[in-house]
Amino acid sequence: RKEVEQDPGPFNVPEGATVAFNCTYSNSASQSFFWYRQDCRKEPKLLMSVYSSGNEDGRFTAQLNRASQYISLLIRDSKLSDSATYLCVVNKGNNNAGNMLTFGGGTRLMVKP
Amino acid sequence: DAGVTQSPTHLIKTRGQQVTLRCSPKSGHDTVSWYQQALGQGPQFIFQYYEEEERQRGNFPDRFSGHQFPNYSSELNVNALLLGDSALYLCASSLPGVGEELFFGEGSRLTVL
Numbered sequence: 363r364k365e366v367e368q369d370p371g372p373f374n375v376p377e378g379a380t381v382a383f384n385c386t387y388s389n390s391a392s393q394s395f396f397w398y399r400q401d402c403r404k405e406p407k408l409l410m411s412v413y414s415s416g417n418e419d420g421r422f423t424a425q426l427n428r429a430s431q432y433i434s435l436l437i438r439d440s441k442l443s444d445s446a447t448y449l450c451v452v453n454k455g456n457n458n459a460g461n462m463l464t465f466g467g468g469t470r471l472m473v474k475p
Numbered sequence: 476d477a478g479v480t481q482s483p484t485h486l487i488k489t490r491g492q493q494v495t496l497r498c499s500p501k502s503g504h505d506t507v508s509w510y511q512q513a514l515g516q517g518p519q520f521i522f523q524y525y526e527e528e529e530r531q532r533g534n535f536p537d538r539f540s541g542h543q544f545p546n547y548s549s550e551l552n553v554n555a556l557l558l559g560d561s562a563l564y565l566c567a568s569s570l571p572g573v574g575e576e577l578f579f580g581e582g583s584r585l586t587v588l
């Protein structure tokens with residue numbers, strides 16, 4: 363079983379749609395969680411951190427369920443520019459050993475006009 | 476403010492050869508991590524350097540080695556190249572604390588023939 367699992371997609375949605383991505387992780391000792399975005403043939407960039415209380419950044423909402431080891435990302439009012447691969451990322455590092463980020467395989471989103 | 480820079484951007488090698496990839500971190504960052512990203516997959520953690528020492532290592536063979544210099548720049552060396560080593564190699568820099576954002580370079584795309 364992979365440490366971080368995502369549905370690879372692709373998710374094909376029309377502009378304006380709401381789309382949700384899910385991610386599960388296997389290591390219950392994981393300490394911090396993120397969503398990164400990666401455009402085609404580009405490097406990954408941080409989209410948002412994920413907190414237990416849930417957090418929102420404009421059209422994007424992230425949720426974490428530690429009991430179920432489940433992370434979600436909701437995108438409202440999809441734009442063409444949201445087309446990218448969304449990477450779920452889990453950090454099982456600690457302050458002594460530093461970060462050790464584990465990436466999921468990514469979920470590809472294609473927003474169509 | 477220069478971001479993370481990597482060199483070379485593309486290179487082609489043959490099986491059995493050795494390769495060295497280079498990374499300069501974002502200004503002010505002292506921690507460098509290396510990732511391997513195969514086509515269609517998420518980045519896989521190779522190792523992390525902090526204070527010129529390898530602090531964390533992923534599940535990669537000893538053919539993969541690295542180094543960090545006093546100016547925080549880093550090298551990734553791969554010996555005895557295999558066809559399966561063909562991938563995008565990403566360098567990411569950060570501050571050393573847990574949960575700190577990773578900033579990625581554009582990567583070095585290695586093709587092994």
